[in-house]
Amino acid sequence: MRTVEVSATCSASPEKVWEVMADPFRWAEWLTIHKSWKSAVPAQLSPGDSATAAARVMNMPVAIDWTFDRVEAPNVIEMSGLTRAGVNLKLVIGIADMGAASKVDLSVNVDGGMIDGPMGGVFQGSLTGALNTSLRNVEALVA
Incomplete structure (x- = not known):
């Protein structure tokens, strides 16, 4: 299993960050x-909702069947996912109030498929970069 955790401070309230991050559209x-x-x-x-997403990881298309396990506005979304290749994922979005700003945490656990092989480290590095870029994108949208 590989775990990637990234964090950033956003210059907006948790409610404003939530408006962007909790809107699947x-x-x-x-x-x-x-x-x-x-x-x-x-x-x-809402907890129990599910949807299938088209994603791209390391320039490879991936379909992910997501289930929203926990949704607590404006602080937490926990999701579990499964790809067609049998890779299991868990994505946690955490938003914490820091007064005039918010701390945003993204955590992804990935288990199975090529993740467990020699490409796992490359995948982990690529995912870390993608999630850090994602947090910069959130900051740009809420600033």
Whole structure:
């Protein structure tokens, strides 16, 4: 299993950050690996909702069947996913109030497929870069 965790401070309230990060129709604006939704997705996320996303990781297209396990506005979204290749994922978005700003954490656990082989380290590095870019995108959208 590989785990990637990144954090950043955004110059906006948790509520404003939540408006961007919890709106699945805006994910392509900030989450660099997300390209589109391949299935219907609710406008407002709730635990138990599911949707299939088209993503691109290391320039490879990937379909991910996501289930939204925990949604607590404006602080937490936890999702579990499965790819067609049998790779299991867990994505956690955390938003913490820091007064005039917010701390945003992204954590991804990936298990199975090529992740467990020699390409795992390359994949981990690529995902770290993508998630750091995603946090910069969030900051640009809420600034």
